[in-house]
Amino acid sequence: MKLSEIAEKLGCEMVGRDVEITRVSGIDEAGEGCLTFVSNRKYISRIKTTRASAIILGKDVPPVDIPSLKTDDPYFAFARALEIFFEPLSPEPGVHPTAVIGDGVILGAGVNIGAYAVIGRNCRIGKGTTIYPHAVLYPDVVVGCDCVFHSFATVREGCRTGDRVILQNGVVIGGDGFGFAPLKDGTFYKILQTGSVVIEDDVEIGANTTIDRAAVGDTVIRKGAKLDNLVQVGHGAEVGENSVLAAQAGLAGSTRLGRGVMVGGQAGFAGHLEAGDGAVITAQSGTSHDIPAGAVVSGSPAFKNSDWLRSTVAFAKLPELARRVRELEKEIALLMGK
Amino acid sequence: MKLSEIAEKLGCEMVGRDVEITRVSGIDEAGEGCLTFVSNRKYISRIKTTRASAIILGKDVPPVDIPSLKTDDPYFAFARALEIFFEPLSPEPGVHPTAVIGDGVILGAGVNIGAYAVIGRNCRIGKGTTIYPHAVLYPDVVVGCDCVFHSFATVREGCRTGDRVILQNGVVIGGDGFGFAPLKDGTFYKILQTGSVVIEDDVEIGANTTIDRAAVGDTVIRKGAKLDNLVQVGHGAEVGENSVLAAQAGLAGSTRLGRGVMVGGQAGFAGHLEAGDGAVITAQSGTSHDIPAGAVVSGSPAFKNSDWLRSTVAFAKLPELARRVRELEKEIALLMGK
């Protein structure tokens, strides 16, 4: 496809020669016929060495020697360019004869269900949804339209999802919350987890992530939230609209994130907390306090990121600081005639 | 059901009107006909605003305006109240025709095995145990009575569980321990993991948690221990009786926890360590030293929690401390006539 045609599809301004493009590649791997992109400033120096035939760039990047597509949002343009050339996986159409469909199940039009999938009694699955082989829905699950559930995803009894929800492989929705009443003899009494999990529209959940059902009420993942792999969401927690949790992050029970909250990889929240809209908790941080809207916090325990950065610099020099204090003590002792 | 009847079932004292109760709810979600509870002091202020018809409270909580059930242990009473109103998931009875049962398998009375479950040769499963669809037992596994193994749980060859063991979805019991002998050419030589995993009675293991088999001998999870989701237990480790590991915690190989040890979320233990009875390691902490019985430790590396708390307060003020030391140095220089 001609670069000019791609420019038109993506709404970009073309600068330079109208070359032929056959695929989209990363900047280092790109060769003849490749369209590449730079959105992370870290890679700008590589524009000189790329063998790509053309490049998608921000409008603020100075002119380059190869043909380019200029746009306000190069990352989004790259995302759309991928769609031009890439044929995504298409599922086997229809319901595989080995799928087990329980009594009372209602399937919408165009639902695909793969080999050995198990759909429990009274489940309802909206039109256009694909259940890959070996996904399991327990009884009474409600799934929206145009969802994609990959192999080994589980949705436990009575949980509900909206439309366009993507579950990567091995996701567990609605496992029992971790609730036990400690008894006097040191043992623990299991608390029935009578609640459920609700996943709203346009949520994507990464491989092997676990979202527990609540003891009472619902654990909720709001519209547009994105959870990476191996994330833990405890019972009764709530992830706000368009919030993002990076891999291996964890929320303990009953913690509530507002809208657009960003949680870094391996970060954690204790239970019964709130993080306000737009709060950011950076990677590996941990907090046992509420986080105000818009705050950026770091560390374990977490506090204001800008202060934390200065504390970490000082931490690396802490032995030297201690040495200087010892020195001062000697000098003072001398001055005081001790 | 009348509140007085619930009071009698739970052994609580009823205070106030004998209202009709139809279900149990969280304090914020509760409405007409709901019984709710407060055990976490954080929620006491919400008693004034709840729309619940009645509330379970500790005996030490001052009188409230709505009917209440007073008890020494409101959390336990709440757990039991849930059982009155909630009908838990019941499995499909019997052995599903698609389940694959290997040669020499012995099933106790009342065992339920779901669709597509695979039970390896020579397994023994005790009476009343339920294996949900798509759980897999490798050969020579021994399972006790009244266990519940959820979909996509795996129990590898030769592992053994006691009675009333619950495996949530995606649990892996007995994957190969991470054992390799480093060779001089930089490669690693796989060490056969010839041991096994033993899970004692009344253990619950959370979704996608992994417990490795030992190189020699057994990895052991003792009676009554509770492991949350995404926990890692390395080969040859031992989790003591009634110990609790929160989500994403990890034990490296050959580490042994005593009885009633509490491990916070995302906390970790290096290998070949011991934690004494009742030790507590708080969330995100990490230790490469033994922990004495009863100690509460925090931080990475972990030390005494009360000291750590003071150190973290000082850490947040570290840049200011460094500034004050610089100031002192200037003043001393002045005094010393430098």
Next chain:
Amino acid sequence: MKLSEIAEKLGCEMVGRDVEITRVSGIDEAGEGCLTFVSNRKYISRIKTTRASAIILGKDVPPVDIPSLKTDDPYFAFARALEIFFEPLSPEPGVHPTAVIGDGVILGAGVNIGAYAVIGRNCRIGKGTTIYPHAVLYPDVVVGCDCVFHSFATVREGCRTGDRVILQNGVVIGGDGFGFAPLKDGTFYKILQTGSVVIEDDVEIGANTTIDRAAVGDTVIRKGAKLDNLVQVGHGAEVGENSVLAAQAGLAGSTRLGRGVMVGGQAGFAGHLEAGDGAVITAQSGTSHDIPAGAVVSGSPAFKNSDWLRSTVAFAKLPELARRVRELEKEIALLMGK
């Protein structure tokens, strides 16, 4: 088997009586007829109390009272001794009648495929490979020879593995990378993950570990790398030859580890970083900077391990340091006549 015969097989020097050995055991569990070993210095004191009939020891360990096998590398000798006495799990031979084999699949000689495994269309599986029950290959997957894929392992569309690759249970190879373009309305636009995952020869991947497919190009796990359980490898990342990632470690997208890099448990790398050959990042550390070859780093954020160790010692004494600075301030004020 006689100890002298084992000595010959393992290339060790026998010291003491030529006893009969029936199995290999850990030093504490060993009894009559057991061969045990010590490689970790921590356990040397237990040589006196072991009831083993013989022991494998380093050449540098002083003479002991029981028969011993002396070698330069006791851990490797132990690994090989296990192979003499242990009969590993053998899979059911052949292709189980319930396995679903897609159109165009090519199977090498001696491939074993277990019950309910699903092999997508156009997959190729090399000779001698075993796919346990309930493993799933999506379409167009290429698997080398003599691999072992355990139950509930997934290999997504178009991913490729070399020879002798071991996937423990629940591994997800090629789930969608976590790539979203943020839009102005606060929502996220899913970026097609058009790339793949390549696993080279002799790689072992632990239970429930997730390795994401790249947006463009490949996520690569190089020859001989070993990944423990619950590890996260982000899209476009690369793990170098013979590198080792302990349990619950995480690499964000596009990060590249060199050869022989060691990553401790629960450690994390931000995205777009490089770690040079032989770098070591200790347990629970986290870095957002490149790590030079051979460096040993610790902490979050990570810096030179030897400095970090000193900083952590000073951290534990930080409240006392603050107290001493307050004391100095008082004394200076006195001296300055304030």
